[in-house]
Amino acid sequence: xxxxxxxxxxxxxxxxxxxxxxxxxxxxxxxxxxxxxxxxxxxxxxxxxxxxxxxxxxxxxxxxxxxxxxxxxxxxxxxxxxxxxxxxxxxxxxxxxxxxxxxxxxxxxxxxxxxxxxxxxxxxxxxxxxxxxxxxxxxxxxxxxxxxxxxxxxxxxxxxxxxxxxxxxxxxxxxxxxxxxxxxxxxxxxxxxxxxxxxxxxxxxxxxxxxxxxxxxxxxxxxxxxxxxxxxxxxxxxxxxxxxxxxxxxxxxxxxxxxxxxxxxxxxxxxxxxxxxxxxxxxxxxxxxxxxxxxxxxxxx
Amino acid sequence: xxxxxxxxxxxxxxxxxxxxxxxxxxxxxxxxxxxxxxxxxxxxxxxxxxxxxxxxxxxxxxxxxxxxxxxxxxxxxxxxxxxxxxxxxxxxxxxxxxxxxxxxxxxxxxxxxxxxxxxxxxxxxxxxxxxxxxxxxxxxxxxxxxxxxxxxxxxxxxxxxxxxxxxxxxxxxxxxxxxxxxxxxxxxxxxxxxxxxxxxxxxxxxxxxxxxxxxxxxxxxxxxxxxxxxxxxxxxxxxxxxxxxxxxxxxxxxxxxxxxxxxxxxxxxxxxxxxxxxxxxxxxxxxxxx
Amino acid sequence: xxxxxxxxxxxxxxxxxxxxxxxxxxxxxxxxxxxxxxxxxxxxxxxxxxxxxxxxxxxxxxxxxxxxxxxxxxxxxxxxxxxxxxxxxxxxxxxxxxxxxxxxxxxxxxxxxxxxxxxxxxxxxxxxxxxxxxxxxxxxxxxxxxxxxxxxxxxxxxxxxxxxxxxxxxxxxxxxxxxxxxxxxxxxxxxxxxxxxxxxxxxxxxxxxxxxxxxxxxxxxxxxxxxxxxxxxxxxxxxxxxxxxxxxxxxxxxxxxxxxxxxxxxxxxxxxxxxxxxxxxxxxxxx
Numbered sequence: 001x002x003x004x005x006x007x008x009x010x011x012x013x014x015x016x017x018x019x020x021x022x023x024x025x026x027x028x029x030x031x032x033x034x035x036x037x038x039x040x041x042x043x044x045x046x047x048x049x050x051x052x053x054x055x056x057x058x059x060x061x062x063x064x065x066x067x068x069x070x071x072x073x074x075x076x077x078x079x080x081x082x083x084x085x086x087x088x089x090x091x092x093x094x095x096x097x098x099x100x101x102x103x104x105x106x107x108x109x110x111x112x113x114x115x116x117x118x119x120x121x122x123x124x125x126x127x128x129x130x131x132x133x134x135x136x137x138x139x140x141x142x143x144x145x146x147x148x149x150x151x152x153x154x155x156x157x158x159x160x161x162x163x164x165x166x167x168x169x170x171x172x173x174x175x176x177x178x179x180x181x182x183x184x185x186x187x188x189x190x191x192x193x194x195x196x197x198x199x200x201x202x203x204x205x206x207x208x209x210x211x212x213x214x215x216x217x218x219x220x221x222x223x224x225x226x227x228x229x230x231x232x233x234x235x236x237x238x239x240x241x242x243x244x245x246x247x248x249x250x251x252x253x254x255x256x257x258x259x260x261x262x263x264x265x266x267x268x269x270x271x272x273x274x275x276x277x278x279x280x281x282x283x284x285x286x287x288x289x290x291x292x293x294x295x296x297x298x299x300x301x
Numbered sequence: 302x303x304x305x306x307x308x309x310x311x312x313x314x315x316x317x318x319x320x321x322x323x324x325x326x327x328x329x330x331x332x333x334x335x336x337x338x339x340x341x342x343x344x345x346x347x348x349x350x351x352x353x354x355x356x357x358x359x360x361x362x363x364x365x366x367x368x369x370x371x372x373x374x375x376x377x378x379x380x381x382x383x384x385x386x387x388x389x390x391x392x393x394x395x396x397x398x399x400x401x402x403x404x405x406x407x408x409x410x411x412x413x414x415x416x417x418x419x420x421x422x423x424x425x426x427x428x429x430x431x432x433x434x435x436x437x438x439x440x441x442x443x444x445x446x447x448x449x450x451x452x453x454x455x456x457x458x459x460x461x462x463x464x465x466x467x468x469x470x471x472x473x474x475x476x477x478x479x480x481x482x483x484x485x486x487x488x489x490x491x492x493x494x495x496x497x498x499x500x501x502x503x504x505x506x507x508x509x510x511x512x513x514x515x516x517x518x519x520x521x522x523x524x525x526x527x528x529x530x531x532x533x534x535x536x537x538x539x540x541x542x543x544x545x546x547x548x549x550x551x552x553x554x555x556x557x558x559x560x561x562x563x564x565x566x567x568x569x570x571x572x573x574x575x576x577x578x579x580x581x582x583x584x585x586x587x588x589x590x591x
Numbered sequence: 592x593x594x595x596x597x598x599x600x601x602x603x604x605x606x607x608x609x610x611x612x613x614x615x616x617x618x619x620x621x622x623x624x625x626x627x628x629x630x631x632x633x634x635x636x637x638x639x640x641x642x643x644x645x646x647x648x649x650x651x652x653x654x655x656x657x658x659x660x661x662x663x664x665x666x667x668x669x670x671x672x673x674x675x676x677x678x679x680x681x682x683x684x685x686x687x688x689x690x691x692x693x694x695x696x697x698x699x700x701x702x703x704x705x706x707x708x709x710x711x712x713x714x715x716x717x718x719x720x721x722x723x724x725x726x727x728x729x730x731x732x733x734x735x736x737x738x739x740x741x742x743x744x745x746x747x748x749x750x751x752x753x754x755x756x757x758x759x760x761x762x763x764x765x766x767x768x769x770x771x772x773x774x775x776x777x778x779x780x781x782x783x784x785x786x787x788x789x790x791x792x793x794x795x796x797x798x799x800x801x802x803x804x805x806x807x808x809x810x811x812x813x814x815x816x817x818x819x820x821x822x823x824x825x826x827x828x829x830x831x832x833x834x835x836x837x838x839x840x841x842x843x844x845x846x847x848x849x850x851x852x853x854x855x856x857x858x859x860x861x862x863x864x865x866x867x868x869x870x871x872x873x874x875x876x877x878x
Binding site for chain 1: 330407412533
């Protein structure tokens with residue numbers, strides 16, 4: 001349907017020759033480029049200043065290109081910068097983030113898929129209410145669970161550990177995953193399910209052989225969304241980790257907000273870039289999957 | 302299905318986890334807000350005195366005030382900018398996907414990264430002010446980030462930069478869902494472009510407005526990372542939001558019960574915005590479990 | 592005089608030729624039907640007349656005005672779309688009044704026009720409803736009402752009955768005919784249904800692959816189709832055809848059954864088709 005509309009749009013309006021260079025189009029592109037410039041500026045500044053020696057930054061202009069580019073700030077940020085009490089750079093914390101993100105994403109995606117499957121294909125008492133509760137849980141301010149969660153992690157002996165963070169992120173990722181998959185499976189053609197059941201497919205076979213394979217794009221969307229959110233999280237990281245288990249965001253903030261000593265802006269920018277790279281790469285590579293993830297939570301009629 | 306209990310069994314780990322870690326914890330925090338907890342949870346009830354204390358603290362009031370100001374500007378500007386960008390991009394632009402990618406990429410970044418970048422960008426000694434000085438305009442000042450009264454606006458700037466792309470994506474989807482023949486009918490009926498937008502297109506964007514409002518509002522209330530990275534809550538406490546207040550009072554000032562109370566207030570704020578949305582979704586999505 | 596003239600209109604997208612050398616002349620008050628299979632270019636032609644598309648070449652004249660490159664709102668043309676295209680956020684009354692509003696007609700006059708039109712189409716009890724609360728047939732009347740309210744010089748109908756169920760379609764066909772007799776507005780009506788074409792049009796233009804195959808009255812199309820395509824397209828059941836050839840002595844023979852001889856006053860070296868409508872033939876046995 002949308003391709004039809006797009007083609008129709010093009011059919012109706014192609015006679016106006018979108019490539020025609022009228023004054024109106026000129027202004028349109030100009031305004032868009034202006035906005036694009038404003039959106040790109042911060043990351044340009046970050047990049048450019050992350051390869052400048054410190055005196056250049058202090059002497060000069062944030063937007064100017066480096067006169068004597070150096071990768072020293074990046075080296076510093078990665079392996080030598082002072083984070084808290086140790087001068088290890090961001091490397092160990094980069095690792096922590098990975099160790100934290102991957103299990104959390106995998107488990108919450110798996111649970112989300114199963115939940116979505118059950119909620120849409122089987123009569124569960126109070127299923128709509130459950131849906132509502134799960135939907136609401138996704139919006140809660142996490143401040144409301146900080147105290148009891150800290151307590152729980154303490155009781156489980158997971159306080160201040162990466163494992164503890166994995167647990168936290170998994171638990172709070174289940175809601176999102178369930179919603180994504182539920183929405184997708186709700187629109188799944190029922191005839192396929194019925195005929196598979198008549199062919200004798202049981203609970204797990206139906207899931208594993210029919211529905212899950214059909215939902216691979218949603219699996220990808222979910223993974224991308226969870227990865228981005230968990231990698232970028234700060235609040236849980238700051239609340240539940242200690243020096244050895246800081247995720248990257250906490251370490252970065254530590255690096256940047258230290259009030260002692262000389263402010264090494266270039267190292268800060270390099271560090272921020274290092275922290276941003278994984279999710280940026282995922283964004284660039286995944287393109288429309290990223291957008292689908294964004295939209296999945298929102299527009300419904 | 303042979304095993305009637307299998308679906309329920311499969312759901313149960315998640316139900317347990319979400320039940321405990323979301324709703325159980327909410328109840329716990331709620332209870333805590335009525336106790337006399339300081340450093341550690343203390344289960345003796347102390348009535349509503351924490352709430353009384355909360356509302357007597359000027360820091361809390363200024364946090365609420367900041368939130369009100371921040372949220373209003375953030376929501377209004379993001380929606381206006383997002384809708385504008387969507388309308389511009391919808392004009393059959395060449396390189397549409399490039400522009401879209403450019404406006405949307407900030408959503409992929411952590412708020413800490415955004416805060417770090419903007420912190421130095423807006424810093425008078427090395428950022429915008431200095432850059433403009435070096436270009437010759439010596440009298441230009443832009444030290445909002447260091448100014449107690451103006452710092453909150455820097456948070457608005459950074460937050461709008463981060464999420465307008467998302468609002469744009471929502472409105473773009475809404476725009477593309479509008480039946481093209483209706484637009485043709487309007488053209489034949491004599492409506493000029495401007496009128497078509499105001500009389501026909503924008504009124505049909507209701508769902509986009511609602512969705513973006515709900516999401517922006519709840520993000521505003523939850524804002525924490527950005528404030529910490531951008532201003533640290535400062536200068537002083539000029540950019541404290543309720544989320545910052547909660548963290549400070551719970552973990553730094555050892556007034557856990559007061560912190561819990563502030564968290565409850567935050568939850569209520571979000572519930573007011575989100576519950577109607579959730580109920581609407583529940584009504585629309587009955588599934589086989591009606 | 593609001594007659595419409597289409598002269599040598601071409602429409603091309605890159606290499607694809609949608610319309611080729613279309614020329615039509617409509618008299619004032621005529622009801623012309625454009626009929627043809629999908630992809631024949633009829634909708635594109637409509638869009639060009641409406642001003643929603645520009646022709647690659649050619650000219651369109653309405654009355655004394657050259658409207659070829661005028662924007663739609665300056666053409667005094669009204670259009671009824673296949674999907675009705677009602678404004679979903681406005682009531683029926685607002686929908687009908689919209690074109691008048693765009694032309695800055697004062698409120699009192701607008702309301703009067705809405706009343707008049709809705710009475711004529713028997714939708715006056717629906718004026719406060721929104722399109723989503725209407726049935727298909729009701730929506731269609733609102734769409735017609737919206738077009739009528741403007742008293743345009745030219746009506747364009749783009750397959751307006753395609754989305755209705757069979758009975759409603761037949762009823763609406765009769766109503767449209769009556770409406771045309773009452774208002775007398777020059778009309779172009781597009782359809783892929785040849786029954787509709789035959790019943791509604793004063794003249795019919797059969798299109799295929801962007802070319803007019805024949806432009807004639809319904810009877811002429813039926814009795815004297817200009818080519819095989821028109822012959823096969825018009826008439827239900829469709830016309831009978833058989834291959835034939837003519838020998839040197841002027842005796843035609845029908846290939847399907849070489850023992851049938853048909854005398855045709857026609858010589859040709861090219862292969863022939865014989866097409867005949869059942870009722871014009873009777874068989875007599877010769878010994």
